[in-house]
Amino acid sequence: MRNSTMVLATAAALLGAALAGAGVVVYSGVYDVSATSQHLQPVYSLLETTMHRSVRWRARHIATPPLDDAGRLVRGAALFRDHCVQCHGAPGVAQADIGKSMQPAPGPLVDAMQRWRPREIYWITRHGIKMSGMPAWQFRLDEEALWDVAAFVQQLPSLSPQAYAQATAKADAAPGRAQAVAPNYTGDAERGRLALAMHACQACHTIPGITSSSPNVGPPLQGLAGRSLIAGKLANTQDNLVLWIRQPKIVKPLTAMPDMGVREGDARDMAAYLATLR
Template sequence: MTIRLRTLAMAALLLLGLGGAGAGLVVWLGLYDISATDQHTAPVYHVLDYAMRRSVMARADEDAVPNLRDAQRVRRGAAHYREHCVQCHGAPGVAPGALALGMTPAPANLVATARTWKPAETFWVVKHGVKMSGMPAWQYRMTDDEIWDTVAFVEASVGMTPREYAAMTQDAAPPRHQREQGAGGGATLASAAPRGDPDAGRRAAHHYLCATCHVIPGIVGANRHVGPPLTGMGTRRSIGGVVPNTPDNMVRWLQNPQQFDPLSAMPALGLAERDARDIAAFLATLDEVH
């Protein structure tokens, strides 16, 4: 019996090894067509879709769902949807924009989503996004209340006519948060302001696309050399060679580099002060050892 189990285990390991080698060969030869002009094969699509749904279901918090039938919440959500979502997902009587027409997988029609997904699941996807799908994470651009407003609109859009959607969004303008951002000339920061969270800063640096220009230790895919590498940033004496490397100066630099160096090609990304402080705290942990 022991010999038989050992034989079965060896056979299973051999099959796994052959499967891994076969998958590696497919990748190395470039046999799988990744072009967005052709759809996924049915097996690949169904595996990815199933994995995505199971992942969302495991993380969505159904206890956090507010009242989504409030008319004012739905109206605010319609404005947020018009500003952030309609270009990919369309709306009643409104086609998706040109950007969405070139995406694979295609962005979902959210009327169908409202019919088959729980509100907590929709909220989780809007907030956290979905890797390798084109669906962005909105948590750095929208508050939780604004995301719930958007979910409320998605839920209410089932059966909504084009005329009703047009009337709801005609004069609507989404409320703006009072965020301290450097894009308007730089925030005035108190000397005793709280320091940021390095772990949150690493995540924020990824979502603000810092790795598209800089090599940054701890961020996967950070292999770009448009700007200088940030290895050792925590031990450098200056930022950009123009201002002392202090936590508050780093926050100001991240919010609006041109206030220190008008010739800097680094753009102001509209960071909220919280996110700027978190990223500054993360950068402060980077030393030459990384």
């Protein structure tokens, strides 16, 4: 009995000391968040291992479509050139300044196949990597395009700088993303919540259910469903909300709300979520 009390007391003391230590690190400002200071090697290795395990686990049930199709590789080359090279570089091509200045630095993907299966490349491209600067492409590239790019990354190790230059010179501009929307589609609120976050609406608006720094650039969207007007102008209907989200300048030419390039289906999903904010 006395032994177990001792053990508990020691564990509680250690936990208290650890929490106090963490508190000092957080509040004193001693931790250097600058991108000019590198992670210590053990910290970096810990973060990388966490990331690797997480990707492996989450991608484990994804079925991989055939990837050696010639059309896929042509499309993948264009997508890679237009969306990935700026940060990752390519055979014979350096990253742009933005990629060189990030911490952790995004590496050339020529050796990615040594670490990742194609389904994991697909997963990383679709979802991005939190706190690293690797963007999520789910709302920018459709499913086929995500696989096209994963197929191309898989080919990278076999491409000489000349072969890379040829493959990307042939390819037209990467195709835009079409989205078919049924005329009576009323939107999916849960998808809409993700769509709002993936269009960075929370950069300007405080939106219940979306983590943010509580910005005040645009009005808070809490209680939007109960307002009679949108932006003081339009009757608050779903169609009008979709119009406002997609083309605010048509409604109010001088508004500070930018055109965010939201596609119709995504806007309908956003409107469905905003309609739940009472």
